[in-house]
Amino acid sequence: MRDYFYSPEASENLATFETTDDEFTIIDRRVAELAEMPGADFEIPFQDPMLKPSEKLYRCDVGRFKLNYIFNKKDLEVVSVML
Amino acid sequence: MKSITDARKDLPTLSQTAQRKMDRYVITHQGRPQSVLVGWNEYQGMKAKAELVNRPKAVASIRKGLAELREGKRLTSAEVRAKLQVREDVAKAQELAAAVADRSGVETEVVSTVMMGFRDLMREHMSGGGSVTIPGLGQVQMAMPLVEGTLANLSRDIELPHLTKRRKAKR
Numbered sequence: 666m667r668d669y670f671y672s673p674e675a676s677e678n679l680a681t682f683e684t685t686d687d688e689f690t691i692i693d694r695r696v697a698e699l700a701e702m703p704g705a706d707f708e709i710p711f712q713d714p715m716l717k718p719s720e721k722l723y724r725c726d727v728g729r730f731k732l733n734y735i736f737n738k739k740d741l742e743v744v745s746v747m748l
Numbered sequence: 749m750k751s752i753t754d755a756r757k758d759l760p761t762l763s764q765t766a767q768r769k770m771d772r773y774v775i776t777h778q779g780r781p782q783s784v785l786v787g788w789n790e791y792q793g794m795k796a797k798a799e800l801v802n803r804p805k806a807v808a809s810i811r812k813g814l815a816e817l818r819e820g821k822r823l824t825s826a827e828v829r830a831k832l833q834v835r836e837d838v839a840k841a842q843e844l845a846a847a848v849a850d851r852s853g854v855e856t857e858v859v860s861t862v863m864m865g866f867r868d869l870m871r872e873h874m875s876g877g878g879s880v881t882i883p884g885l886g887q888v889q890m891a892m893p894l895v896e897g898t899l900a901n902l903s904r905d906i907e908l909p910h911l912t913k914r915r916k917a918k919r
Contacts (some may be wrong), residue, residue: 670822674813679828680835689832693825707792711800715814722810724796731796733810735817742822744813747806 668740669700675732678746688728695727699734700741709733749774752782766790841867 671679679689699706706725716722716735722744725732731747755762755775765771767787775783786794800807816822823831845863849856870888873880879889 670817670824671828672813672816673821673823674809674816676823676828676831678809680832684832686829686832686836689825689829693829696825707789707796709793709796709800711797711810713811713814715811715818724792733813735814742817744817745806745809747803747809 667700667736667738669696669742670740671743672745675743675746679730682730682746682748684730688730692727692730692732695725696732696734696741696743699725700736749776749781750785751775752777755785 679692684692706723709722709724711722720735720737723734723736725734729748733744733747735742735744750758750762750773752775755773762771762773762785766773766785767789770787770790772790773785774781775785800810841863842860845859846856848854849859852859870880874889879887881887
């Protein structure tokens with residue numbers, strides 16, 4: 666089972682968007698599901714030196730939020746959150 | 749390239765292959781390209797990429813998030829939830845300070861200063877899991893135990909804006 670984490674930026678994004686506790690519960694549940702079954706969402710063809718060659722950026726839509734995340738064998742990391 | 753006649757015959761297979769293997773098919777009509785068949789996920793990815801082109805702040809946010817993760821900075825969901833909760837509490841406290849200021853005629857900044865001072869004292873009293881009695885309210889107890897270190901980080905991150913300014917000015 667993969668662990669999952671949020672970047673401080675993603676946390677800051679959620680605070681900026683005034684995410685309610687209920688909304689975060691839904692987001693967190695979805696992220697936990699993705700950690701079990703990553704890649705179920707679509708890949709964003711995003712090229713950046715910060716991304717390792719083996720890494721891809723994925724997008725998941727949850728309610729009004731768009732989560733950008735990466736994953737590897739060990740864990741899933743939510744990079745940022747957009748509206 | 750597939751003629752529209754061939755594409756019609758093979759559509760179920762083409763559609764599946766487009767989604768699974770990310771193949772793209774140019775559909776031609778009378779020998780000229782007319783449309784493209786792409787998988788749904790690829791289409792969504794292309795849309796998202798196009799969206800990012802017009803949202804430089806979102807790209808900067810992704811880069812910042814990636815940089816933080818590279819440095820090993822990451823939060824568990826419990827930590828994110830705690831941060832969101834504290835922000836919500838601060839927002840409520842700000843509203844409360846404004847309301848008290850409005851009723852009493854005392855400046856909001858003064859009320860906020862007193863409230864923050866009161867908060868810090870309460871934390872000291874209750875950090876060990878104890879409780880405190882407030883006249884008119886009764887015994888108040890921490891709703892959840894404080895995780896060592898978390899509180900300090902949260903306090904550092906979240907301050908009432910005008911207090912932060914004042915503290916900086918004092919230095």
